[in-house]
Amino acid sequence: MDDSPATTDGTPTLAQVAERAGVSPITVSRVVRLPDLVAAATRERVEAAMRELGYVPNLVAGSLASARTRAVGVLVPTVANAIFADTIQGISDTLEPLGYAVFLAQSHYDDVREEKMLSALLARRPEALIMVGSPATAAGARMLRRARIPVVETWDLPANPIDAVAGFDNKAAGVAVARHFASAGRRKLAFIGGDEPRAGRRWAGFYQAAQEAGLEPPLRLVLSRNAGAGVAAAADLTGRDGVFAANDALAFGLLAGLRLNGRGVPKDVGVVGLGDLEIGRLIFPALSTVRIDGEAIGQTAGRLTLSREGPRQIDLGFSLVIRETG
Amino acid sequence: MDDSPATTDGTPTLAQVAERAGVSPITVSRVVRLPDLVAAATRERVEAAMRELGYVPNLVAGSLASARTRAVGVLVPTVANAIFADTIQGISDTLEPLGYAVFLAQSHYDDVREEKMLSALLARRPEALIMVGSPATAAGARMLRRARIPVVETWDLPANPIDAVAGFDNKAAGVAVARHFASAGRRKLAFIGGDEPRAGRRWAGFYQAAQEAGLEPPLRLVLSRNAGAGVAAAADLTGRDGVFAANDALAFGLLAGLRLNGRGVPKDVGVVGLGDLEIGRLIFPALSTVRIDGEAIGQTAGRLTLSREGPRQIDLGFSLVIRETG
DNA sequence: TGGCCCAATGATAGCGCTGTCATTTGCGGC
DNA sequence: GCCGCAAATGACAGCGCTATCATTGGGCCA
Numbered sequence: 001m002d003d004s005p006a007t008t009d010g011t012p013t014l015a016q017v018a019e020r021a022g023v024s025p026i027t028v029s030r031v032v033r034l035p036d037l038v039a040a041a042t043r044e045r046v047e048a049a050m051r052e053l054g055y056v057p058n059l060v061a062g063s064l065a066s067a068r069t070r071a072v073g074v075l076v077p078t079v080a081n082a083i084f085a086d087t088i089q090g091i092s093d094t095l096e097p098l099g100y101a102v103f104l105a106q107s108h109y110d111d112v113r114e115e116k117m118l119s120a121l122l123a124r125r126p127e128a129l130i131m132v133g134s135p136a137t138a139a140g141a142r143m144l145r146r147a148r149i150p151v152v153e154t155w156d157l158p159a160n161p162i163d164a165v166a167g168f169d170n171k172a173a174g175v176a177v178a179r180h181f182a183s184a185g186r187r188k189l190a191f192i193g194g195d196e197p198r199a200g201r202r203w204a205g206f207y208q209a210a211q212e213a214g215l216e217p218p219l220r221l222v223l224s225r226n227a228g229a230g231v232a233a234a235a236d237l238t239g240r241d242g243v244f245a246a247n248d249a250l251a252f253g254l255l256a257g258l259r260l261n262g263r264g265v266p267k268d269v270g271v272v273g274l275g276d277l278e279i280g281r282l283i284f285p286a287l288s289t290v291r292i293d294g295e296a297i298g299q300t301a302g303r304l305t306l307s308r309e310g311p312r313q314i315d316l317g318f319s320l321v322i323r324e325t326g
Numbered sequence: 327m328d329d330s331p332a333t334t335d336g337t338p339t340l341a342q343v344a345e346r347a348g349v350s351p352i353t354v355s356r357v358v359r360l361p362d363l364v365a366a367a368t369r370e371r372v373e374a375a376m377r378e379l380g381y382v383p384n385l386v387a388g389s390l391a392s393a394r395t396r397a398v399g400v401l402v403p404t405v406a407n408a409i410f411a412d413t414i415q416g417i418s419d420t421l422e423p424l425g426y427a428v429f430l431a432q433s434h435y436d437d438v439r440e441e442k443m444l445s446a447l448l449a450r451r452p453e454a455l456i457m458v459g460s461p462a463t464a465a466g467a468r469m470l471r472r473a474r475i476p477v478v479e480t481w482d483l484p485a486n487p488i489d490a491v492a493g494f495d496n497k498a499a500g501v502a503v504a505r506h507f508a509s510a511g512r513r514k515l516a517f518i519g520g521d522e523p524r525a526g527r528r529w530a531g532f533y534q535a536a537q538e539a540g541l542e543p544p545l546r547l548v549l550s551r552n553a554g555a556g557v558a559a560a561a562d563l564t565g566r567d568g569v570f571a572a573n574d575a576l577a578f579g580l581l582a583g584l585r586l587n588g589r590g591v592p593k594d595v596g597v598v599g600l601g602d603l604e605i606g607r608l609i610f611p612a613l614s615t616v617r618i619d620g621e622a623i624g625q626t627a628g629r630l631t632l633s634r635e636g637p638r639q640i641d642l643g644f645s646l647v648i649r650e651t652g
Numbered sequence: 653t654g655g656c657c658c659a660a661t662g663a664t665a666g667c668g669c670t671g672t673c674a675t676t677t678g679c680g681g682c
Numbered sequence: 683g684c685c686g687c688a689a690a691t692g693a694c695a696g697c698g699c700t701a702t703c704a705t706t707g708g709g710c711c712a
Contacts, residue, residue, distance in 0.1 A: 010472070010474045011472075011473070011474070013697095013698060013699085014698065014699065015698075015699090023661080023662090024661070024662050024663080025662090025698090025699080025700095026661075026662065026663085026699095026700075027660090027661060027662075029699070029700065030660095030661090033700090037659085037660075037661090038660075038661085039659080039660060039661090042660080042661085054468070054469070054472050056445060056448050056449055056469065056472075056473070057449050057698095057699085058449065058451060058697090058698055058699065059449040059450045059451070059699090060386055060389045060390050060395060060450060060451050060697090060698085060699090061390050061667095061697070061698035061699040061700090062698075062699050062700070063386045063667095063699085064386050064387050064390050064666095064667050064668065064669085064697090064698080064699070064700090065666080065667055065698075065699040065700040065701080066667085066699080066700055066701075067667070067700095069386060071429075071450075074430075078415065079405070079411050079414050079415050079418070080411050080412055080415040080621075081411075082408040082411060085405050085406050085407075085408060085411055086406055088405050088430075089404065089405050089406040089432070092405070092430065092431070092432055093432075096431065096432070096443070096446075099446075101429055101431070101446060101447070101450060102429065102430045102431070103397075103427055103428065103429060103430075104400075104414075104418065104428045104429075104430040105418070105422065105427070105428070106415070106418055106419075106422070117422070119382060120422075120425075120427060121427070122382050123382055123383050123384065123385040124385050124386060124397075124427060125384060125385070125386050142380070143380070143382065146336070146337075146380050146382075147336075147337070147382070148336045148337070226604070227604050227605065227608055228604075231608065249604070249605075252605050252608045252609070253608055255608065256607075256608035256609070256610075259610060278552070278553050278554075278575070279553065279575075279578050279605055279609075281582075282553055282557065282578045282579055282581065282582035283578070283582070283605075283609045284582075284585060284610070295406075339667095339668060339669085340668065340669065341668075341669090349691080349692090350691070350692050350693080351668090351669080351670095351692090352669095352670075352671095352691075352692060352693085353690090353691060353692075355669070355670065356690095356691090359670085363689085363690075363691090364690075364691085365689080365690060365691090368690080368691085383668095383669085384667090384668055384669070385669090386667095386668085386669090387667070387668035387669040387670090387697095388668075388669050388670070389669085389697095390667090390668080390669070390670090390696095390697050390698065390699085391668075391669040391670040391671080391696080391697055392669080392670050392671075392697085393670095393671095393697070653712100654711105654712095655710105655711095655712095656709105656710090656711090657708105657709090657710090658707105658708095658709090659706100659707090659708090659709105660705100660706085660707085660708105661704100661705080661706080661707105662703105662704080662705075662706095663702105663703090663704075663705095664701105664702090664703085664704095665700105665701090665702090665703105666699105666700095666701090667697105667698105667699090667700085667701100668697105669696105669697090670695105670696095670697085671694105671695090671696090671697100672693105672694090672695090673692105673693090673694090673695105674691100674692080674693075674694095675690100675691080675692075675693090676689100676690080676691075676692090677688100677689085677690080677691095678687105678688095678689085678690100679686100679687090679688095679689105680685105680686095680687095681684105681685090681686095682683100682684095682685095
């Protein structure tokens with residue numbers, strides 16, 4: 001086009017915009033960040049130069065200079081499991097409009113990987129970090145504390161939180177389900193779920209409440225996290241009349257397995273899931289479940305990230321939604 | 327602890343590590359990035375200093391200096407829709423082990439927002455950008471071209487791609503479903519879906535193939551994207567005997583609505599979804615669907631991001647999976 | 653009319669790293 | 683015993699911005 005410095009390299013810099021607009025670099029910087037401080041005429045000239053050059057600010061340089069990245073790190077066990085998608089959505093919907101970006105990482109329920117991802121995330125200097133659950137390792141927790149940024153633990157109510165919390169009481173959820181089964185006259189309960197900490201707490205509450213209700217000790221099946229495992233589990237659940245699945249996906253699988261085994265739901269077995277995925281309402285029989293508002297968790301986590309005011313440990317609760325499966 | 331410079335500010339810098347280890351900053355940098363270039367004894371000394379100080383490298387500074395961010399931007403319409411979760415997972419699983427981070431943004435099927443997110447993403451200087459679909463605006467496309475980084479468009483086969491593609495032929499999917507309905511003797515077809523480009527292409531193929539098969543012109547219902555809309559749609563579909571839902575979630579809702587309306591599936595109406603969510607296999611009647619391997623799309627996109635070699639427009643295809651709904 | 657204040661703009665220095673050369677040291681071969 | 687070379691380390695400059703002061707030039711009031 002012309003011989004402006006922009007033709008030298010692909011991406012124009014703020015200085016090149018400044019030169020073209022006949023102003024100093026700092027003025028261009030202000031047009032981008034604090035337009036009110038710049039006279040309208042100047043601003044227009046600068047904006048024209050930016051447009052002509054196709055200028056895209058370099059936030060990595062800006063972040064270094066200002067010590068503000070305008071980004072938050074988000075660490076989830078996995079995104080494929082629909083259960084956390086709403087939470088990610090909630091986070092991103094509350095933070096994106098404010099100019100924050102989301103760095104997403106997955107731990108895959110693996111402690112080593114979690115620690116690695118935590119440090120990879122922290123290396124990018126997010127202004128806050130939101131994770132599902134709590135750090136599994138002491139080293140992970142230490143890193144988070146040293147980072148001196150807001151940290152939000154979600155989907156749980158840790159006894160000893162690092163900073164903020166947006167979650168619910170997993171143990172109480174287990175208790176509620178066991179009591180429900182007991183009051184419905186079911187006697188031989190079972191629990192299916194993974195071996196991660198939150199499922200463990202659900203189990204603990206479930207077991208305890210079953211005992212307190214005078215039922216025989218419930219069975220626990222530790223499964224891998226996909227719905228297919230739920231299908232297979234049905235075969236090992238003969239004789240059980242109330243099953244709490246640690247998440248809805250497992251419950252859907254279980255329902256399918258039960259159908260294959262010719263067992264009636266809810267007549268022969270009651271099934272309760274956790275999460276309240278939309279599909280649960282739509283299938284037949286409609287899934288009874290522990291409703292968790294994953295999006296609210298995400299929104300709350302996002303908000304806790306932005307301000308240090310107010311209560312920082314928030315219990316979003318859950319509710320037992322009894323539909324057709326038990 | 328002691329009077330090392332680290333006590334001054336929260337986060338120690340590379341220079342502070344260097345001082346404590348008695349080496350130059352560049353040596354510390356090498357221990358982090360190219361440990362083989364450093365003598366074992368020196369390396370151990372540096373590593374000890376890093377441990378003692380709790381050093382976490384500052385990648386934003388490193389990125390600026392090296393002009394490499396080791397990050398990719400990912401833009402999806404929404405993460406709540408389970409259909410893209412597998413793709414994000416595929417991307418992140420192939421890129422994270424190589425040290426890349428993922429910047430995640432959502433467009434919410436909104437052109438303005440998409441453009442905004444694109445430029446926000448680009449401002450962070452990702453080394454590649456992966457998006458579902460193609461930029462909706464010319465400005466968006468221009469930004470991507472100017473960025474001079476690998477760009478992967480997914481979930482579609484754009485006629486005029488910016489760079490790489492990992493997708494499938496949405497129109498052909500529509501054709502396949504219409505032909506299937508026709509050969510099953512269904513005469514009065516309908517299509518339900520959003521008004522976004524990919525759904526539009528599915529409709530186009532569906533419509534065309536229905537015409538070619540001599541059926542009367544199918545009906546198109548434009549719905550919002552949640553499953554609830556599928557439930558409501560059932561009422562407007564009386565008299566139709568074959569319905570293609572642009573995604574599985576809508577299909578689940580439709581199935582529920584049809585049940586409420588007392589219409590038999592597949593006897594009275596056939597229903598085919600798209601995506602092949604795991605649940606579709608588990609419910610009864612099991613959902614017929616156009617199977618898309620979202621995870622493979624993500625993995626392929628990730629791979630296309632890393633190397634400029636080989637074919638860059640990859641059609642991952644789809645397959646029609648007829649189960650119990652039609 | 654002089655002084656003061658605010659609006660508008662700029663100069664300077666540096667954020668915490670890494671690329672690109674040096675420079676130093678040890679060691680084998682002739 | 684000296685030269686050359688590779689291994690190990692370092693000096694320097696600079697990535698593209700922004701924080702933090704200046705500095706300039708009216709406009710307005712006493």
